Amino acid sequence: MLMMMNPNEMFMQFGSVIATIIFMKAIYEQYIPHQWRDSINSYLYRYTERIVKIFSPYNHISFDEYEGGKFKRSEAYTTIETYLSERISMKARGLKANFVKDGKSLVLGLADNEEVTDEFQGVKVWWNSRKTSSRSQTISFYPGNDEKRHYQLTFHSRHKKLITESYLTHILDQGKEIAIRRRQRKLFTNVNDSSSSYGGKSTLWSHIEFNHPATFDTLAMEKSKKQAIINDIVRFSNAKDYYKKIGKPWKRGYLLYGPPGTGKSTMIVVMANLLGYDIYDLELTAVKDNTQLRRLLIETSSKSIIVIEDIDCSLDLTGQRSSQMKEDKDKDNEDGKQEEEKDLVKKKMKEQLGEVKKSEVTLSGLLNFIDGIWSACGEERLIIFTTNYIEKLDPALIRKGRMDVHIELSYCSYEAFKVLAWNYLDVESHPLFERIKRLLEETKMTPADVGENLMPKLLELDVDACLENLVRALEKAREDDQLKVEQEEKEKLKAKVEELEEDENKLILI
Ligand SMILES: Nc1ncnc2c1ncn2[C@@H]1O[C@H](COP(=O)(O)OP(=O)(O)OP(=O)(O)O)[C@@H](O)[C@H]1O
Numbered sequence: 086m087l088m089m090m091n092p093n094e095m096f097m098q099f100g101s102v103i104a105t106i107i108f109m110k111a112i113y114e115q116y117i118p119h120q121w122r123d124s125i126n127s128y129l130y131r132y133t134e135r136i137v138k139i140f141s142p143y144n145h146i147s148f149d150e151y152e153g154g155k156f157k158r159s160e161a162y163t164t165i166e167t168y169l170s171e172r173i174s175m176k177a178r179g180l181k182a183n184f185v186k187d188g189k190s191l192v193l194g195l196a197d198n199e200e201v202t203d204e205f206q207g208v209k210v211w212w213n214s215r216k217t218s219s220r221s222q223t224i225s226f227y228p229g230n231d232e233k234r235h236y237q238l239t240f241h242s243r244h245k246k247l248i249t250e251s252y253l254t255h256i257l258d259q260g261k262e263i264a265i266r267r268r269q270r271k272l273f274t275n276v277n278d279s280s281s282s283y284g285g286k287s288t289l290w291s292h293i294e295f296n297h298p299a300t301f302d303t304l305a306m307e308k309s310k311k312q313a314i315i316n317d318i319v320r321f322s323n324a325k326d327y328y329k330k331i332g333k334p335w336k337r338g339y340l341l342y343g344p345p346g347t348g349k350s351t352m353i354v355v356m357a358n359l360l361g362y363d364i365y366d367l368e369l370t371a372v373k374d375n376t377q378l379r380r381l382l383i384e385t386s387s388k389s390i391i392v393i394e395d396i397d398c399s400l401d402l403t404g405q406r407s408s409q410m411k412e413d414k415d416k417d418n419e420d421g422k423q424e425e426e427k428d429l430v431k432k433k434m435k436e437q438l439g440e441v442k443k444s445e446v447t448l449s450g451l452l453n454f455i456d457g458i459w460s461a462c463g464e465e466r467l468i469i470f471t472t473n474y475i476e477k478l479d480p481a482l483i484r485k486g487r488m489d490v491h492i493e494l495s496y497c498s499y500e501a502f503k504v505l506a507w508n509y510l511d512v513e514s515h516p517l518f519e520r521i522k523r524l525l526e527e528t529k530m531t532p533a534d535v536g537e538n539l540m541p542k543l544l545e546l547d548v549d550a551c552l553e554n555l556v557r558a559l560e561k562a563r564e565d566d567q568l569k570v571e572q573e574e575k576e577k578l579k580a581k582v583e584e585l586e587e588d589e590n591k592l593i594l595i
């Protein structure tokens with residue numbers, strides 16, 4: 086019939102069909118009560134959908150919001166919700182906003198009955214967020230519809246293998262990663278009685294929310310060295326199968342060493358921020374004994390960094406195995422004695438403050454903690470030691486397999502200074518940079534001190550004043566170094582003279 090009509094007639098016919106549909110819709114919305122319309126709509130939708138499905142070349146997979154009745158939210162649904170909200174909801178017209186757990190940030194997701202497309206290896210798929218409501222049979226405190234939500238994935242049946250074997254795994258992995266990045270991270274520290282509880286269980290760790298702004302971009306360090314560290318930790322965090330293949334626990338040790346104020350603690354923070362890990366700051370002197378040390382390790386969660394700062398003066402571990410080696414070294418290293426006294430004073434002060442209970446943690450307990458049988462409990466963990474004196478540490482403590490990567494954080498180089506100049510003053514070049522470069526080559530100044538000298542002292546930012554302030558500080562440090570060298574020369578000369586006088590006296594006596 087259609088073939089015989091001329092375009093005008095066809096247009097007229099088409100127009101009258103549309104007018105009839107609009108008229109029927111108006112009658113329907115006018116006279117059918119609202120609460121019936123929902124159920125009629127869902128019946129209509131369900132039956133049309135069934136008919137469409139029979140003839141359609143497309144497959145569908147549904148992911149219900151709840152599994153096992155109404156009580157347990159499906160993990161797959163939550164992960165897909167996270168994936169869609171981060172990856173593709175921006176393409177959708179209808180969005181809804183939810184708070185994430187910490188109640189601080191809003192997350193946008195797909196509004197109900199919204200459709201959005203995604204692409205995977207060149208294949209297009211469609212995601213629908215569906216809400217169906219049915220009169221609830223159960224007695225509920227909140228009479229009304231028993232709303233059920235689900236996501237529906239639609240794809241062409243010729244891509245069934247790719248979607249079911251790769252795409253679904255891909256979005257679940259991505260969704261989990263996004264969730265970890267979004268979760269509120271924690272900073273744990275050990276307490277020596279299980280008074281605190283976490284997740285409803287008593288634990289030896291107490292925690293606070295961890296929000297530290299430092300990133301690898303703000304860390305003052307040579308670019309190549311920084312990139313090598315980033316590659317190493319990112320490779321580690323993606324190496325679950327690799328560690329399984331080589332039969333090793335999925336953990337990696339880092340020893341950060343260098344003078345005070347060179348960024349060891351900052352490095353720990355930027356590593357945790359990059360990987361989205363929690364930090365367990367382990368104060369060894371507060372650990373009663375090896376058993377408690379093992380318990381602390383067992384209670385740490387995966388995707389975390391276990392930190393022992395200043396390992397050289399945490400416990401008297403170094404004296405337990407290499408006393409002979411230490412004595413030899415101290416003999417010909419006078420300032421070793423002063424350091425020794427300094428550490429002893431530090432420890433005595435802590436004991437007086439009652440901080441240092443007599444801890445019975447032994448070196449072997451610690452060695453096993455890091456790379457023994459116990460170290461295999463839990464996975465995806467970094468263990469980081471920091472120290473100002475690497476030479477004091479027992480070789481067994483820092484061998485490969487325990488401390489796999491040794492990273493020296495040292496005095497500020499010119500390249501590191503430029504990172505700080507950008508962080509503090511938003512400048513990438515300046516006439517004073519050449520002078521500062523030369524001074525940094527002649528003088529040792531830690532990034533902490535460089536940063537402090539760059540910090541604007543006035544309300545408004547005066548870049549020249551800040552850089553001039555740093556130049557003055559570097560020149561003063563250079564003078565102090567020269568004075569110190571002259572002083573040491575004088576000491577040596579004086580000691581030499583005394584030695585000669587002694588020999589002369591001996592000669593006279595003979
Ligand atoms: N390389 C760096 N990049 C950026 N900031 C740094 C760097 N090194 C030190 N700082 C700054 O100096 C301060 C001290 O740094 P940090 O605590 O990391 O030093 P540290 O090496 O851990 O010192 P210590 O050995 O005394 O514990 C921090 O506020 C940090 O912002």
Ligand SMILES: [Mg+2]
Pocket residue numbers: 349350351394471
């Ligand atoms: Mg530190």
